[in-house]
Amino acid sequence: MAHVAAIGKALEGRGEVRVDVNQAWSESEAIWAARRLAEAGVTLIEQPIAAENHAGLERLTKLAQVPIMADEALHGPADAFALAGAQAADVFAVKIAQSGGLSGAAQVAAIAAAANIDLYGGTMLEGAVGTIASAQLFSTFSALKWGTELFGPLLLTEEILTEPLRYEQFSLQLPQGPGLGITLDWNKIERLRRDSTQGASIITS
Numbered sequence: 001m002a003h004v005a006a007i008g009k010a011l012e013g014r015g016e017v018r019v020d021v022n023q024a025w026s027e028s029e030a031i032w033a034a035r036r037l038a039e040a041g042v043t044l045i046e047q048p049i050a051a052e053n054h055a056g057l058e059r060l061t062k063l064a065q066v067p068i069m070a071d072e073a074l075h076g077p078a079d080a081f082a083l084a085g086a087q088a089a090d091v092f093a094v095k096i097a098q099s100g101g102l103s104g105a106a107q108v109a110a111i112a113a114a115a116n117i118d119l120y121g122g123t124m125l126e127g128a129v130g131t132i133a134s135a136q137l138f139s140t141f142s143a144l145k146w147g148t149e150l151f152g153p154l155l156l157t158e159e160i161l162t163e164p165l166r167y168e169q170f171s172l173q174l175p176q177g178p179g180l181g182i183t184l185d186w187n188k189i190e191r192l193r194r195d196s197t198q199g200a201s202i203i204t205s
């Protein structure tokens with residue numbers, strides 16, 4: 001708590017602090033922490049408790065200390081419907097991989113919109129293809145109130161596009177080509193694929 005509060009203080013007026021607890025707290029720890037995080041000016045708490053504890057998430061959301069975002073609790077439209085029906089989150093982290101693909105993620109977003117739940121564009125740290133597919137889907141949402149974090153490609157050392165995605169001023173620059181706007185470099189993909197002749201010989205030797 002002290003560490004987060006100190007970061008918040010140092011950033012005052014220049015940025016905001018959100019925390020992703022990744023399910024680490026019990027519900028009672030989350031109740032204790034939410035009040036202190038609210039006092040420290042933290043703007044969002046992501047998945048404070050276990051993914052399967054929807055009732056706990058609902059209680060924390062209704063405590064209304066700091067907005068609560070569902071991440072690991074949200075694996076596609078069925079979870080979205082259950083969480084929305086119980087008003088068990090203020091924000092959904094939409095991720096295409098975690099939602100079962102583009103269509104599942106679009107349905108999660110539609111359920112959120114119908115239930116007045118805000119959206120955040122999440123990532124499972126996909127490479128270029130998943131990242132730009134996410135960007136394309138997110139661009140169809142009427143609002144993405146909590147922004148997005150499509151930085152997966154920046155963490156990778158190998159590129160599979162003929163032209164890498166461009167990041168400038170902390171933003172992903174949207175490619176202007178048709179479709180997803182990217183072109184795969186098939187030579188690189190051949191070299192990287194695990195079922196290639198080269199890969200197979202490594203596995204069997």
Ligand SMILES: [Mg+2]
Nearest residue numbers: 020046047071
């Ligand atoms: Mg998370």
